[in-house]
Amino acid sequence: GAGVSQSPSNKVTEKGKDVELRCDPISGHTALYWYRQSLGQGLEFLIYFQGNSAPDKSGLPSDRFSAERTGGSVSTLTIQRTQQEDSAVYLCASNPGTASYNEQFFGPGTRLTVL
């Protein structure tokens, strides 16, 4: 079956512009996660969606970052007024969400470059 897909694979934008990153999770997976991987850093948690529950937004670094998940499937991460420090690889993951030990399945990521 299809894995987690993300688009675009690469995005170059100018400082101050808004960007939208898309994630299509594995079909049937109720949990969806966004992480950010900056150069030389580990993965940093951003936001987590589980079914119809309120999302865990505790990892969003500023109010310029927001995410939504429509219909319990596709998710969009939006970064407003991008800054150079937002340059990173943004990774999406999903899992069945029914147990804490479930493996998270990762997408290929979107590499964002802010000039």
Added chain:
Amino acid sequence: AQSVSQHNHHVILSEAASLELGCNYSYGGTVNLFWYVQYPGQHLQLLLKYFSGDPLVKGIKGFEAEFIKSKFSFNLRKPSVQWSDTAEYFCAVHGSSNTGKLIFGQGTTLQVKP
């Protein structure tokens, strides 16, 4: 705050050498522990995980890891590495009080010389 520390940032080994990558975490409750691997040009994928029972867990491609609760450690081992093990390795922790997020270490880049 919860954290994960990977001691080695860059490891270079020759083929057939033994590997041990260190991982320590900071969390006082029940944990689930994971090692993920990212081969060049590929997605992150699960190498192995611990959630209960035998603290020595075996994963894919001959890797294993041992959970030592008293040391808050989950070190990754392989007796004999191959060139194809060249990749970046991430240790991650899920704490019982978390909503589902993983806390990742900074990653270790392993380079295996043929």
